[in-house]
Amino acid sequence: MELLDRYLDAIEFWLPKRQKRDIIAELSEDLRSQIEEREAEVGRKLEDAEVEAILKRCGSPVEVAFRYRPQQYLIGPTLFPVYRFVLAVLLIGCVVPRFLIWLGFLIVDPAHRGYLHMENLWTTVVYFAFFTTLAFAIAERNGAKLEFLNTWNPRKLPAVRDPNRISRSNSLFEIAVVVGVNVWFASMFWPRPLINFYGVQITPAPVWKVIFWSYLFLSTCNLAVSVSNLFRPSWTRLRAGVRLAATALGYGLFCWASKAQMVAQISVPRLAPEDAVKLTNLINAAMASIFWYAVAIGIIALAFDLRRVVRVKSGREHGGSMGTAVKNLSDSMVNGS
Amino acid sequence: MAQSSGNHDLFENLRLELRRGCLSLAVLSQLRTERYGYTLRKALADQGLEIDEGTLYPLLRRLESQGLLTSVWREEEKRNKRFYRLSPEGKQMLKQLGAEWQRINSSLKEIL
Numbered sequence: 001m002e003l004l005d006r007y008l009d010a011i012e013f014w015l016p017k018r019q020k021r022d023i024i025a026e027l028s029e030d031l032r033s034q035i036e037e038r039e040a041e042v043g044r045k046l047e048d049a050e051v052e053a054i055l056k057r058c059g060s061p062v063e064v065a066f067r068y069r070p071q072q073y074l075i076g077p078t079l080f081p082v083y084r085f086v087l088a089v090l091l092i093g094c095v096v097p098r099f100l101i102w103l104g105f106l107i108v109d110p111a112h113r114g115y116l117h118m119e120n121l122w123t124t125v126v127y128f129a130f131f132t133t134l135a136f137a138i139a140e141r142n143g144a145k146l147e148f149l150n151t152w153n154p155r156k157l158p159a160v161r162d163p164n165r166i167s168r169s170n171s172l173f174e175i176a177v178v179v180g181v182n183v184w185f186a187s188m189f190w191p192r193p194l195i196n197f198y199g200v201q202i203t204p205a206p207v208w209k210v211i212f213w214s215y216l217f218l219s220t221c222n223l224a225v226s227v228s229n230l231f232r233p234s235w236t237r238l239r240a241g242v243r244l245a246a247t248a249l250g251y252g253l254f255c256w257a258s259k260a261q262m263v264a265q266i267s268v269p270r271l272a273p274e275d276a277v278k279l280t281n282l283i284n285a286a287m288a289s290i291f292w293y294a295v296a297i298g299i300i301a302l303a304f305d306l307r308r309v310v311r312v313k314s315g316r317e318h319g320g321s322m323g324t325a326v327k328n329l330s331d332s333m334v335n336g337s
Numbered sequence: 338m339a340q341s342s343g344n345h346d347l348f349e350n351l352r353l354e355l356r357r358g359c360l361s362l363a364v365l366s367q368l369r370t371e372r373y374g375y376t377l378r379k380a381l382a383d384q385g386l387e388i389d390e391g392t393l394y395p396l397l398r399r400l401e402s403q404g405l406l407t408s409v410w411r412e413e414e415k416r417n418k419r420f421y422r423l424s425p426e427g428k429q430m431l432k433q434l435g436a437e438w439q440r441i442n443s444s445l446k447e448i449l
Contacts, residue, residue, distance in 0.1 A: 019398075022419075023394070023398075025410075025417060025419075026374060026394060026419050027390065027394060029373070029374070029375065029416060029417065029418055029419075030374050030375045030378070030390050030394070031390070032416070033375040034375070057389070058389065058390060058391060059389070059391045063391070064391045067391050067392070067394075067395040068394070068395050068398065
């Protein structure tokens, strides 16, 4: 019976402390009965190999012991979907922006990518995951009740989203911001020989006139789309196409303008002329240095607009979300829309 | 080959799910008279319902902790054995589950 004793000993190790003796006594009795019955059948003591076969059929010690343990989980089936959702939102919100910035540095300015170590990113991810899991595990342990699971009412569920719908408040917000920014921009930077920018005298390069009017033209196109969206709050192929074209031209214009040396000369009160020249060169160089960032952001913005066009075409566009408003607003910073 | 193995695994999972509820009912029904684990297993096996010790004993413990069984250690044939039988709550539960089983069974007979 040495094999049997060893088997029971191995099971005992994994059993809950208070039930160990009881469970082992019962299991031992069952296995001994099986062995004795088999011995009675064959009319002799069983060989080790035969006992081994009986024990193997019974299952590995860990497997047998774990069947006696209550089902345990860190986060139960009720909280788990909420946990997964929260974790996904936190991780995406934390990882994606940092990863994109890191990627931008890697492509555009590898010398400065050290500002954002990927190791730090992984540490942040681990912290987020750890503390979110800990919070949910504590909630699970304290028997958190999700009241809304019991008190929900079909009447209180949100309306079915029309994928082509554009929220009127988003359109109004876009129009207000665009009009405000454009009035300020036009009054401040209207092409003239000398632009007064809060006391700083700027002499724009001749190319400024082209940039300014192109900007206003694109801005007007986008404003027209926003106004149209306000009265007919559903994306159409035409409007989605105009928005896509305006975004493409807007970012193209911005990229070109960044390298176009827009400032010919600057005059600042109490600044020596040679320092003013240095400042002019510095501003033009700074503008040029953001070229690749503008390209990267432009590609992302275009991808969003292109996706919208494709979805409108297939009748599955998701419009009217806060994300759309934010994205449109970011476009407006570049396009003046 | 892989699909066949997948089908087999799926069948095993579904079979286990199907058996799980039935086993509680079968065990409760056999414990109208007092038995210890090994004879209970044999009684079930004799009626075509094989159940291994790794499944039976945890199930007995669960049913006991739910108040449906009572147990007592007693010496028999020079060995200590744990005898189980239905508690009054267990008898009531067996009656209810038996009725439910009959209802499901007759519905399934119609459906299948």
